[in-house]
Structures are given as structure tokens and as C-alpha cells.
Amino acid sequence: MRRAGLGALAVLALLAAGCDGKDAPVTAAEYGERLFNDARLSESGFNAFSCATCHATTPTAPAGRLDSGYTLHDSAFRKSWWGGYETRLLDAVNFCYVNFMRGVAPLPEDSPQSRALYEYLVSISPNRDARPLPFTVVKDAAEVPRGNVARGGEVYRAACQGCHGEPHTGAGRLTELASILPEVTADYGETFPGVPPSLVVIEKVRHGQFFGVGGNMPPYSLEALSDADLGALLAFLEL
Ligand code: HEC
Ligand code: HEC
Known part of the structure; x- marks a missing residue:
């Protein structure tokens, strides 16, 4: 099985066999990391975004990067996400998947993709007591003073x-x-x-x-x- 051709069917086979033949075995977390970095996670031909387009995964955001989304380091065990709007991790992910990545339907809970993404997020979340982060939306867009x-x-x-x-x-x-x-x-x-x-x-x-x-x-x-x-x-x- 070619690594380049990893798709939904491939992972089913991979997870079932626990091994992809010639290549080294791929864990669910490793497969999740690939999905995280691959815009083809979304079946939409108009989507160019991967999760990594908007989210770093390092403990703090890298210098020179101001993303709309938080780094997902320690994101898996929060009690809520999106500033309290979402109380299930998969819903927090699916909000991005559907609204930003043009996913046609939310990833189902039992899909290989959502399970693999979950394992990947867990693998980068050492702190089980991580606190929810704020998300303050500016309600009505208003002019701001110009800066430097x-x-x-x-x-x-x-x-x-x-x-x-x-x-x-x-x-x-x-x-x-x-x-x-x-x-x-x-x-x-x-x-x-x-x-x-x-x-x-x-x-x-x-x-x-x-x-x-x-x-x-x-x-x-x-x-x-x-x-x-x-x-x-x-x-x-x-x-
Ligand atoms: C186009 C940008 C964009 C893409 C692509 C994107 N996200 Fe997000 N995501 C955001 C923004 C903006 C938020 C809200 C701010 C925040 O909570 O990080 C968010 C929030 C989240 C949160 C909640 C974080 C928290 O603690 O509140 C998770 C988890 C998440 N995204 C996972 C993902 C995953 C997994 C993917 C890929 C399937 C993805 N996102 C794709 C922009 C994006
Ligand atoms: C994750 C990718 C991404 C990031 C980051 C991003 N944009 Fe965009 N932006 C887009 C896409 C794709 C469109 C066209 C689709 C749409 O309108 O949402 C767009 C549209 C726009 C438009 C509307 C253009 C029109 O057609 O009238 C403006 C204005 C804009 N962006 C400004 C910004 C500014 C300023 C920033 C930085 C603060 C920014 N964008 C960051 C992806 C992005």
C-alpha cells in the first residue's frame, strides 16, 4: 500500500491490519497527524486549508505566526472549546471542518478520520487539567485607531x-x-x-x-x- 494514497479506505485497512505491509506500522495518532496537515481531509475541491493552516501544535504559538486559531497543544482535555460555545471536542473540530474547510457533512464520531484526529490531539495534550481558553468575538465591527x-x-x-x-x-x-x-x-x-x-x-x-x-x-x-x-x-x- 502506498503512503501517498492514504485515504479513508486505506486507514480502515491500516487500522484493521495494524500495519501497511512494506512500510512501518502507522498508529492512529500518526495517521491523525497526517490528516491534520493535509487539506485533502476535506473532500471539497474548493478547500485549500488543512488544520495546520490555522493551528500550531507547539506549547506556545511560534514567533512570526498570528493564527486565528489557538495552538492545539493541550487542547484535548479542556472542559469546553471555542470560548465555551462547544462542549464536545469533536463538535469543536467539526465547526472548523464544515465552516472553514467546506466539509460537506460533519465528521461522524466513529469515522477513522475523527478517531485518528482525536488520538493525535491527545498525543499533543500532556496536561489533562488544561483550562478552557477565552474566545472574545467583537460583536459589531467598528473603526479602530490606526497604528504603526x-x-x-x-x-x-x-x-x-x-x-x-x-x-x-x-x-x-x-x-x-x-x-x-x-x-x-x-x-x-x-x-x-x-x-x-x-x-x-x-x-x-x-x-x-x-x-x-x-x-x-x-x-x-x-x-x-x-x-x-x-x-x-x-x-x-x-x-
Ligand atoms: C481556517 C482556519 C481554521 C482551520 C482550517 C481549522 N481551524 Fe480549528 N479553529 C479555528 C478558529 C478561528 C478557532 C477558534 C479559536 C480557538 O478556539 O482556537 C478554532 C478552534 C478549534 C478548536 C477549539 C480550541 C479551543 O480550545 O477553543 C479545536 C479543537 C480545533 N479548532 C481543531 C481543528 C482541527 C482538528 C482542524 C482540522 C480538521 C481545524 N481546527 C481546522 C480556525 C481553524
Ligand atoms: C486561513 C486563510 C486566511 C487567512 C489567515 C486570512 N484570510 Fe482573508 N480570505 C481568505 C479566503 C479564502 C478569502 C475568500 C473567501 C472569503 O471571502 O471568505 C478571504 C477573503 C478576505 C477578504 C475579502 C476579499 C473580497 O473578496 O472582498 C478580506 C478583506 C480579507 N480576506 C482580509 C484578510 C486579512 C486582513 C487577513 C489577516 C488579518 C486575512 N484575510 C487572513 C483566507 C484567509
């Missing part, structure tokens, strides 16, 4: 560039569905009449959507991105 342009460039590289690519050109972007910033805002006067383009961007960053509609971009809570850093980012984008 150099800091804004750092924020762009750490938070946005992985998906949107370089500013002005989009070079290196993860998917062509991620628009070129800030150029995409040129049409906002027509699409969102009466709303300043900067406010549309703030709304998108804070809610992942445009005033309640559309999109699979993740929202940034206040813990993930402070208003000060958002203000610096807007100054960098000249918005």
Missing part, C-alpha cells in the same frame, strides 16, 4: 500572508480564492455603498464574513488579533 506601519507589515506577514500572499500581488498565496490585498477593496464603494472600505475589512477579519454573509475565512477574536494590531495592519494596507 512597520508593525502592520509584521502583522500582515504573520496573520494574512500565508493565505493571501504578498500584498499588492498575491504572490505565493495559498489559494486563488484568497483575494489580493488591499487591491480587492477598490470595488467596495460599489459593493458596499455607504460603508468605508476599511470597515468592510474590519468586519471580514472580525467575523470571517461580510456582515453575516459569505466566506470561509476564519474570524479573528480579540485574543487572536488585538485592535492595536488590527489598526497597525490597516495603516500598513493604507486603509
Whole structure:
């Protein structure tokens, strides 16, 4: 069995046989780690995100990375997730899977994928008493004071560039569905009449959507991105 061809059927066989023939045996946690890093976990042809696109797995977030999602180190044994909105780990995962990765249906509890992801999250969760983390959503998008342009460039590289690519050109972007910033805002006067383009961007960053509609971009809570850093980012984008 080829490693490259690992899919749902392959893991069933793997887990059943406990061994994939020529290659070394793959544990459920190892298979979960592969799934975690593979956008093909979602069957949608429009999805370019893996879990690792938005979540680090190290004890603290790596320098130079400002993700919308927390590092998932010690995530498995919390009493709740998503700031208390989710009380089952699989529901917390499936929220991401369906809303961000365009998964057609939530991963069922007894699927090889959800079991393997669970084993992987357990394997990176040494602390069984880890506390739930806050997730503060900005209710109504509002203007923020503009900050330092150099800091804004750092924020762009750490938070946005992985998906949107370089500013002005989009070079290196993860998917062509991620628009070129800030150029995409040129049409906002027509699409969102009466709303300043900067406010549309703030709304998108804070809610992942445009005033309640559309999109699979993740929202940034206040813990993930402070208003000060958002203000610096807007100054960098000249918005
Ligand atoms: C496009 C970005 C994105 C992708 C892809 C994504 N997530 Fe998330 N995830 C988030 C955001 C944003 C949150 C809310 C903030 C938080 O709690 O980490 C979140 C929350 C979570 C939480 C709850 C963490 C906590 O303690 O509150 C878990 C667990 C999780 N995600 C697992 C996964 C797994 C597993 C995958 C892959 C199947 C995945 N996520 C894919 C963005 C993403
Ligand atoms: C995990 C990948 C990802 C990250 C990180 C990300 N975006 Fe996005 N963004 C997307 C995708 C994909 C779209 C297009 C789909 C949608 O509208 O949600 C998008 C759309 C947008 C739009 C709307 C563009 C339009 O078509 O009008 C704006 C504005 C935007 N992103 C700004 C940002 C900013 C600013 C950051 C950094 C704080 C950021 N994004 C981080 C993936 C991402």
C-alpha cells in the first residue's frame, strides 16, 4: 500500500491490519497527524486549508505566526472549546471542518478520520487539567485607531500572508480564492455603498464574513488579533 494514497479506505485497512505491509506500522495518532496537515481531509475541491493552516501544535504559538486559531497543544482535555460555545471536542473540530474547510457533512464520531484526529490531539495534550481558553468575538465591527506601519507589515506577514500572499500581488498565496490585498477593496464603494472600505475589512477579519454573509475565512477574536494590531495592519494596507 502506498503512503501517498492514504485515504479513508486505506486507514480502515491500516487500522484493521495494524500495519501497511512494506512500510512501518502507522498508529492512529500518526495517521491523525497526517490528516491534520493535509487539506485533502476535506473532500471539497474548493478547500485549500488543512488544520495546520490555522493551528500550531507547539506549547506556545511560534514567533512570526498570528493564527486565528489557538495552538492545539493541550487542547484535548479542556472542559469546553471555542470560548465555551462547544462542549464536545469533536463538535469543536467539526465547526472548523464544515465552516472553514467546506466539509460537506460533519465528521461522524466513529469515522477513522475523527478517531485518528482525536488520538493525535491527545498525543499533543500532556496536561489533562488544561483550562478552557477565552474566545472574545467583537460583536459589531467598528473603526479602530490606526497604528504603526512597520508593525502592520509584521502583522500582515504573520496573520494574512500565508493565505493571501504578498500584498499588492498575491504572490505565493495559498489559494486563488484568497483575494489580493488591499487591491480587492477598490470595488467596495460599489459593493458596499455607504460603508468605508476599511470597515468592510474590519468586519471580514472580525467575523470571517461580510456582515453575516459569505466566506470561509476564519474570524479573528480579540485574543487572536488585538485592535492595536488590527489598526497597525490597516495603516500598513493604507486603509
Ligand atoms: C481556517 C482556519 C481554521 C482551520 C482550517 C481549522 N481551524 Fe480549528 N479553529 C479555528 C478558529 C478561528 C478557532 C477558534 C479559536 C480557538 O478556539 O482556537 C478554532 C478552534 C478549534 C478548536 C477549539 C480550541 C479551543 O480550545 O477553543 C479545536 C479543537 C480545533 N479548532 C481543531 C481543528 C482541527 C482538528 C482542524 C482540522 C480538521 C481545524 N481546527 C481546522 C480556525 C481553524
Ligand atoms: C486561513 C486563510 C486566511 C487567512 C489567515 C486570512 N484570510 Fe482573508 N480570505 C481568505 C479566503 C479564502 C478569502 C475568500 C473567501 C472569503 O471571502 O471568505 C478571504 C477573503 C478576505 C477578504 C475579502 C476579499 C473580497 O473578496 O472582498 C478580506 C478583506 C480579507 N480576506 C482580509 C484578510 C486579512 C486582513 C487577513 C489577516 C488579518 C486575512 N484575510 C487572513 C483566507 C484567509
